[in-house]
Amino acid sequence: xDTVTLDLLRxxxxxxxxxxxxxxxxxxxxSEEALxxxxxxxxxxxxxxxxxxxxxEVLERVGAPATVAQTGGRYxxxxxxGMLPVGLAARWMADTWDxxxxxYVMSPVAAKLEGVCERWLVDxxxxxxxxxxxxxxxxxxxxxxxxxxxxxxxxxxxxxDAVEAGLYGAPPLRVVVGADAHAAVHKTLSLLGMxxxxxxxxxxxxxxxxxxxxxxxxxxxxxxxxQAGNVNSGAFDPIGDVCDAVHEANGWVxxxxxxxxxxxxxxxxxxxxxxxxKADSWAADGHKTLNVPYDCxxxxxxxxxxxxxxxxxxxSYFQWSAHRDPMNYTPSMSKRARSIELWAVLKTLGRxxxxxxxxxxxxxxxxxxxxxxxxxxxxxxxxxxxxVLASCGGDDELTSSVLEDLQSGxxxxxxxxxxxxxxxxxxxxxxxxxTEEDIERSVAAFVAARRRxxxx
Ligand SMILES: *Cc1c(COP(=O)(O)O)cnc(C)c1O
Numbered sequence: 001x002d003t004v005t006l007d008l009l010r011x012x013x014x015x016x017x018x019x020x021x022x023x024x025x026x027x028x029x030x031s032e033e034a035l036x037x038x039x040x041x042x043x044x045x046x047x048x049x050x051x052x053x054x055x056x057e058v059l060e061r062v063g064a065p066a067t068v069a070q071t072g073g074r075y076x077x078x079x080x081x082g083m084l085p086v087g088l089a090a091r092w093m094a095d096t097w098d099x100x101x102x103x104y105v106m107s108p109v110a111a112k113l114e115g116v117c118e119r120w121l122v123d124x125x126x127x128x129x130x131x132x133x134x135x136x137x138x139x140x141x142x143x144x145x146x147x148x149x150x151x152x153x154x155x156x157x158x159x160x161d162a163v164e165a166g167l168y169g170a171p172p173l174r175v176v177v178g179a180d181a182h183a184a185v186h187k188t189l190s191l192l193g194m195x196x197x198x199x200x201x202x203x204x205x206x207x208x209x210x211x212x213x214x215x216x217x218x219x220x221x222x223x224x225x226x227q228a229g230n231v232n233s234g235a236f237d238p239i240g241d242v243c244d245a246v247h248e249a250n251g252w253v254x255x256x257x258x259x260x261x262x263x264x265x266x267x268x269x270x271x272x273x274x275x276x277x278k279a280d281s282w283a284a285d286g287h288k289t290l291n292v293p294y295d296c297x298x299x300x301x302x303x304x305x306x307x308x309x310x311x312x313x314x315x316s317y318f319q320w321s322a323h324r325d326p327m328n329y330t331p332s333m334s335k336r337a338r339s340i341e342l343w344a345v346l347k348t349l350g351r352x353x354x355x356x357x358x359x360x361x362x363x364x365x366x367x368x369x370x371x372x373x374x375x376x377x378x379x380x381x382x383x384x385x386x387x388v389l390a391s392c393g394g395d396d397e398l399t400s401s402v403l404e405d406l407q408s409g410x411x412x413x414x415x416x417x418x419x420x421x422x423x424x425x426x427x428x429x430x431x432x433x434x435t436e437e438d439i440e441r442s443v444a445a446f447v448a449a450r451r452r453x454x455x456x
Pocket of ligand 1: 079137138139140141182184185229230231256257258259285297
């Protein structure tokens, strides 16, 4: 029996137990002392080996206190999702298997679960039957995957083989995005050789939604990127209308739905989601709204052939199978078996459980907004999903001081942003673990921070 492995796993399990039980009382953002203690890690590379148990000891003693408690109920930063316990547990199990999932022959179970997740997600999100899914690190890579397929397919329609000939001398391709597109979209377009100068932007309304009546005249195939879930306001572009216009000109519509695509699982959000199924490719994060552990992005593409064509690779040592070979669906080759924890979360929640999770986040966001308004804060967005943008009556200086106080206070954590020219505190309710009591404690922290900042 491998007692070293078993001993280390037991220790890791004990550390994890201590961390999980500490969550309710833990500061959300680390203390100054915990941050300063990280300096202990700035040692030179050890010349000699360290006892593995000692390595874990350092990690728990120095590392754990300097974590941000994202898995607790009072973290509202960015759109960072919480983590359902079954996702973590399944991932632990799968990590002991350490599966590489490039080829089926490397991990039949991971390949099988990719196929199952693909089928389940296409059904759950109401995407067209036969839509392909690739499992990547996050939405940045999922956007990259969908847009690579779209770019290549549109060039193919113009008689150009981008895989073989690249972009050198290729016919120009129009690229259109909303003025409030996520930074990840711009980063992706630049990686794909479609730099900033050529990207056309469509004006947005006061919620950050692309104005479909202001789309440029499209006289040929264009790559158009829409958004389901504005990263500040949570608003959805009128994607169905955009698809109608773009498809008339033989173009391709991609949806950046990092956190918003999960609205498709909720019957209550049908109106918000309407028309999204008309698009050609979609990107979503399992690690946001769905609360799968980190490193879970999903790229969807209606045209399976175009999707697979974008990622084709060959080598004499490859071993293809009659089954799904996961590397055909992503830019990566070696990758961890992220389909396992995704499957575990979907299997455990079921269709109704995902709907309840999404609806719960939205209900908590509305509650948060209501409570902030009742305490005299201004809410700047229509709370249609899980995002709330609040300020101290549009007083930028006061809002920024309150945000700084909140971020260092440890009761809760929110990010900041600028919305229509005003400094705002950005509340993203993205964890299953958030309770009404967490919201009350957080709103009380807002009020106390404002009292301190206004010196009254
Ligand atoms: C988070 C987010 C991204 C980037 O996703 P990653 O998982 O961080 O790569 C892109 N678009 C939107 C709208 C997002 O919220």
